[in-house]
Amino acid sequence: MNDLTGQVFTRLTVLGRTSPRNNQAYWRCQCSCGTVCEASGQMLRDGRHKSCGCLKRERIIEQSTSHGHKTRTGTTPTYNSWMNAKRRTTNPEHKRWKDWGGRGITMCERWLTFENFLADMGEKPPGMTLERRDNDGNYEPGNCLWASYADQAKNKRNTKLTPEVIAQIRDMAKPGVTIKSISAELGLNRHTVAKALF
Numbered sequence: 565m566n567d568l569t570g571q572v573f574t575r576l577t578v579l580g581r582t583s584p585r586n587n588q589a590y591w592r593c594q595c596s597c598g599t600v601c602e603a604s605g606q607m608l609r610d611g612r613h614k615s616c617g618c619l620k621r622e623r624i625i626e627q628s629t630s631h632g633h634k635t636r637t638g639t640t641p642t643y644n645s646w647m648n649a650k651r652r653t654t655n656p657e658h659k660r661w662k663d664w665g666g667r668g669i670t671m672c673e674r675w676l677t678f679e680n681f682l683a684d685m686g687e688k689p690p691g692m693t694l695e696r697r698d699n700d701g702n703y704e705p706g707n708c709l710w711a712s713y714a715d716q717a718k719n720k721r722n723t724k725l726t727p728e729v730i731a732q733i734r735d736m737a738k739p740g741v742t743i744k745s746i747s748a749e750l751g752l753n754r755h756t757v758a759k760a761l762f
Contacts, residue, residue, distance in 0.1 A: 568605055572656045574614035576603065596654045596665070597676070622676070642688040646681045649694055649703050663727050669696075672704035685710070693732075733760040 568578040568591055576593040582602055584590055589605045595616035607613035639647070652664035653671045675681045684705045688694070695711035696703065729752075736746050747757045 566605070568608065571608075573608045574611070574657060575619060575654065576601075576608065576613065576615060578608070596656070597673070618676075640687075642682065642685075643678060645688055645694040646675075646678055650676065653703060660727065660731065669700070670702045672702060674705070675703060730760045733757055737761055 567581075569580050571578050573593075575596040577596075579592045579594055579600070582590045582592045585604070590602050591605055591608065592600065592602055593608075593616075594600050595618060597616065597618045599616040599618065601616040603613040649664075650671050651658045652660050653669055654665060654676075655661065656665065658665070675684070685694075685708065689710050692710040692712060694703075695709055697707050697709065701707040729750075732750065733746060733752075736750075743754050743757050743761070746752075747754045750757070
């Protein structure tokens with residue numbers, strides 16, 4: 565039997581083995597939301613057990629939501645900002661996990677529900693992005709605001725080409741947007757912007 569202790573399966577981190585059931589090994593796990601649960605090793609490895617149940621509940625809420633920010637035709641910028649922040653802080657499989665959740669940044673329990681986030685932050689103003697006042701702090705009321713890309717770039721851990729700065733540059737690099745305009749918006753020289761893009 566393989567020891568799964570310490571391994572991460574989507575939102576579940578294996579804490580240790582527990583009593584077997586039906587001739588299967590079972591493991592005690594902690595979900596990224598904080599809940600402790602048990603799961604069979606087979607279901608963890610197969611990807612059938614991904615969370616304590618919170619992931620399924622969130623999907624049901626999202627599918628039946630009436631806030632108008634997620635419809636069959638797409639999602640709004642406000643919803644996208646919330647969802648991106650949530651995924652970076654709760655999903656270890658996210659490609660940017662190491663820069664957020666991986667370094668201890670979380671989203672408060674209240675904001676795991678979009679309606680609460682919307683009530684606290686309001687809709688995303690045009691040209692703004694979700695910013696944390698304390699770059700080492702969490703996504704939670706009192707530490708977040710809507711800020712321009714330039715303001716957010718100034719609040720990075722540094723203004724060099726960190727993964728966060730590269731992501732910001734690439735997010736702005738849309739058809740018709742020049743390197744010159746991106747560098748002016750973020751306060752970076754053109755050479756730095758070009759390096760991030762190419």
